[in-house]
Amino acid sequence: MTKVLIAGAAGAMGQKAVQLVNSMDDMQLTAVLAPHLADNQRTANHLADNVAIYHALDDVQEGVANIWLDFTVPSAVYDNVKFALQHNFMPVVGTTGLTDDQEKELIEFSENKHLGGLIAPNFGMSAVLLMKFAKKAAQYFPDVEIIEMHHADKKDAPSGTALSTAKLIDQVRPSHQTSPDETETLANVRGGDYHGIKIHSVRLPGYIAHEQVLFGGAGEALTIRQDSFDRQSFMSGVKVALQKVATLDHMVVGLEQIL
Ligand SMILES: NC(=O)C1=CN([C@@H]2O[C@H](COP(=O)(O)OP(=O)(O)OC[C@H]3O[C@@H](n4cnc5c(N)ncnc54)[C@H](OP(=O)(O)O)[C@@H]3O)[C@@H](O)[C@H]2O)C=CC1
Numbered sequence: 001m002t003k004v005l006i007a008g009a010a011g012a013m014g015q016k017a018v019q020l021v022n023s024m025d026d027m028q029l030t031a032v033l034a035p036h037l038a039d040n041q042r043t044a045n046h047l048a049d050n051v052a053i054y055h056a057l058d059d060v061q062e063g064v065a066n067i068w069l070d071f072t073v074p075s076a077v078y079d080n081v082k083f084a085l086q087h088n089f090m091p092v093v094g095t096t097g098l099t100d101d102q103e104k105e106l107i108e109f110s111e112n113k114h115l116g117g118l119i120a121p122n123f124g125m126s127a128v129l130l131m132k133f134a135k136k137a138a139q140y141f142p143d144v145e146i147i148e149m150h151h152a153d154k155k156d157a158p159s160g161t162a163l164s165t166a167k168l169i170d171q172v173r174p175s176h177q178t179s180p181d182e183t184e185t186l187a188n189v190r191g192g193d194y195h196g197i198k199i200h201s202v203r204l205p206g207y208i209a210h211e212q213v214l215f216g217g218a219g220e221a222l223t224i225r226q227d228s229f230d231r232q233s234f235m236s237g238v239k240v241a242l243q244k245v246a247t248l249d250h251m252v253v254g255l256e257q258i259l
């Protein structure tokens with residue numbers, strides 16, 4: 001039986017993850033890290049009496065779980081994953097917001113410790129495929145912009161998925177002419193800029209997680225779009241990650257690495 005700790009267990013994704021782990025025969029939820037979760041909220045949060053509730057990182061006991069599943073906040077994820085590796089948990093990280101330098105450092109640390117782990121900006125199959133297709137299309141359509149749309153509670157912008165998509169496109173797109181002398185008469189109206197790729201972040205109630213990659217060519221255009229209508233859609237990817245992380249000997253980035 002593999003033991004799992006969920007960090008951010010009371011959040012929107014954490015609650016889904018608790019129910020997923022509870023439903024798996026080969027996994028046991030042994031602990032959660034949830035800063036504001038009270039003991040009398042166990043039942044509402046589907047936590048059995050024997051699940052340890054930690055309110056602070058430094059209270060977490062080494063050995064309480066094999067896997068550290070993280071759905072917290074961008075400001076906490078680096079410290080959480082570093083702590084997890086230092087204390088021999090295999091991290092499965094859904095939380096977005098790690099910088100490139102932080103990600104690199106954590107991967108190197110995992111390599112030195114020979115500890116498997118996964119950082120997945122998106123556990124949804126539609127998003128994984130969107131990123132794959134966008135990378136392919138960018139070889140032929142270098143002019144591209146990204147629009148990501150999320151629920152109004154999302155704390156980070158751009159989304160981790162949009163940033164990952166831009167990085168993948170940037171790896172392959174041919175050099176090309178950008179429009180010169182562009183003037184913004186309203187600040188930031190052209191969106192954020194990742195190596196010349198514009199990213200536009202929309203935050204609205206009613207949305208969950210959606211992304212469009214728009215390619216423009218001479219007299220034609222290609223739009224690739226994915227929609228996550230329900231957070232349950234991320235759980236099949238989380239399940240595979242929990243089942244496969246022990247087969248890795250260092251941290252990898254992207255769900256596609258283990259599919
Ligand atoms: N990879 C993927 O497929 C997906 C990734 N995400 C990402 O997952 C993350 C969480 O999203 P979501 O569940 O919607 O966010 P929520 O805001 O609903 O949940 C975040 C949770 O983290 C808790 N938290 C805050 N600080 C800490 C800390 N230092 N240690 C432990 N827990 C902490 C919060 O507790 P409290 O409120 O009590 O402070 C809260 O319960 C985001 O980064 C999001 O982008 C989301 C969907 C899919």
Ligand SMILES: O=C(O)C1=N[C@H](C(=O)O)C[C@H](O)C1
Nearest residue numbers: 096121122154159160161209
């Ligand atoms: O916060 C969310 O909701 C999501 N976050 C991830 C991201 O930032 O890409 C994945 C998905 O878009 C949902």
